[in-house]
Amino acid sequence: MRRTARHLALALAALLSVAAASVAPVRAASDLDTTGAGEFVIFLSYTQAPNTVLGVGCQPTAFTVSGGSQLLVVSVTSVTTTGVYQYNGPVSISGSGSSSCEDAAEALSGSMSLSMTSANGPAGFNCPSLTGAYVRAGLATLVEWQGTCTLQGLSFPVSFIGAAVYEPLQGNGVLTPVTYASLDGALHVTA
Secondary structure: OHHHHHHHHHHHHHHHHHHHHHOOOOOOOOOEEEEEEEEEEEEEEEEEOOEOOOOOOOEEEEEEEEEEEEEEEEEEEEOOOOEEEEEEEEEEEEEEEEEEEEEOOEEEEEEEEEEEEOOOHHHOEEEEEEEEEEEEEOOEEEEEEEEEEEEOOEEEEEEEEEEEEEEEEEOOOOOOOOOEEEEEEEEEEEO
């Protein structure tokens, strides 16, 4: 069952990538072209757990985020410097999130504040302050994070769009609150 859910998330991410690629890119003032993709697994440790009784109504939630990606591929082409900056490797993801309306069945309007860093230090890929949103229907979750990243000394705007599978790891969300869960999915990277 878990493998089928992961394949669904990857298929959704592939569709998002095709949709994003079909839209003409908006060039930043610095004339950068950013592309990439990767997988991610993040863990949500709820400090304020979602309501466990279906049909009672949604409630606010709060959680911390930890995890990462074993492989994130990012390529930034700069017309100004005629350079191509690339990163292929793992990143750590940490931060926090919340939703004003979440229950066992869905999250209608969630937000996240994250940092994404590679182990390579300044020569690697770093996004110290990403912000974004998520929505969840059942186990299917869509995320979008935006901010400014650096790669080999170059700063650039970036957007991560992803599809993931939500999996409760502690609590079932029906009889007991979900206190720990994972999001396992794929990301599309663009400017």
